Amino acid sequence: MTSFSFQRKLSIIGAFAASIAAPAIAHASILPQIPASCFTYTVGHEDAAPNQLDAKSFHAELTGTGYSLNVASTKMVDHDKKLDSAGLSRVNAASAYAALTAYHRGVSQNCLQQPIPETDEIKGSRPEATWSGVTLSHAGKKDIHLQAVHINVVSSTPTIHILFAASGLPHDISPIMPSSLSGDIDFTPAPHPPYEVALNSMKSTIGTSTIEGHGTMNVAQSIKASQANIHLTISHIGSLIDQVKKVAPLKITTALLIARLMGDNEGDHRTGWTIKLNNGEMLVNGVSVPMIFP
Numbered sequence: 001m002t003s004f005s006f007q008r009k010l011s012i013i014g015a016f017a018a019s020i021a022a023p024a025i026a027h028a029s030i031l032p033q034i035p036a037s038c039f040t041y042t043v044g045h046e047d048a049a050p051n052q053l054d055a056k057s058f059h060a061e062l063t064g065t066g067y068s069l070n071v072a073s074t075k076m077v078d079h080d081k082k083l084d085s086a087g088l089s090r091v092n093a094a095s096a097y098a099a100l101t102a103y104h105r106g107v108s109q110n111c112l113q114q115p116i117p118e119t120d121e122i123k124g125s126r127p128e129a130t131w132s133g134v135t136l137s138h139a140g141k142k143d144i145h146l147q148a149v150h151i152n153v154v155s156s157t158p159t160i161h162i163l164f165a166a167s168g169l170p171h172d173i174s175p176i177m178p179s180s181l182s183g184d185i186d187f188t189p190a191p192h193p194p195y196e197v198a199l200n201s202m203k204s205t206i207g208t209s210t211i212e213g214h215g216t217m218n219v220a221q222s223i224k225a226s227q228a229n230i231h232l233t234i235s236h237i238g239s240l241i242d243q244v245k246k247v248a249p250l251k252i253t254t255a256l257l258i259a260r261l262m263g264d265n266e267g268d269h270r271t272g273w274t275i276k277l278n279n280g281e282m283l284v285n286g287v288s289v290p291m292i293f294p
Helices: 003-018 085-103 237-244 250-262
Strands: 039-049 052-062 067-078 127-138 144-155 160-167 180-188 195-206 209-219 227-235 270-278 281-284 287-289
Touching: 039 085, 052 085, 067 085, 085 127, 209 237, 227 237, 237 250, 250 270
Parallel strands: none
Antiparallel strands: 039 052, 052 067, 067 127, 127 144, 144 160, 160 180, 180 195, 195 209, 209 227, 227 270, 270 281, 281 287
């Protein structure tokens, strides 16, 4: 597997692992432990009910980075009825912070030493959330759009066990955007990185190809400082390469061709890779490959 693809998936998985919003609510009143110099969060409108929350048009930013998140609508409920609407709003803001940190591929310079907020509050609860109309933006880059993200916390003590599913752009609009992504994760809360993440399963679909993975990650403040031991498989990789080369830069197609050569034939049209990441070194099926991101 290419280092680009693996690291992008690590970023996405990190977002889901850490995730599970009164008009114009901002960071100061909702996440006081996170300063505005690090993160800001506003929401257009909220409708609250006991242990439930509906929010419209929330916007979050990692200050000074050009990374932002916009979500058209949010629906949340705590099935254990521990979290009231204010608690759910804090969890939603914390999830936005975690998602942006993961998309940034590590803690931003302005957020160093800041904890992931609300991990204590979520203990003893089972919140379920759906974000609809999701846009991840990075200044100067093409936006990433998702139709919906669904997150269900199955249990929260002693680890946070999360099931997630996301639907992306329709295939006919973006041929290399996954049409779906789902997974099962156990996340061990900690006040500061590294964070222990067990990827019990992950599955995404691009055209006729299915990408699946499982393993463990120790997610630090940056990809380079993180550790991981992941096994990934792709079905019908030849079809994926044919699809990608129509729209992606030549270097991406070349990387996939090299990845296919490095992969193990696992039968049933499946190619597999064992990927190990440790202190800036990445091994793919025992072969060292360069890191793209710092």
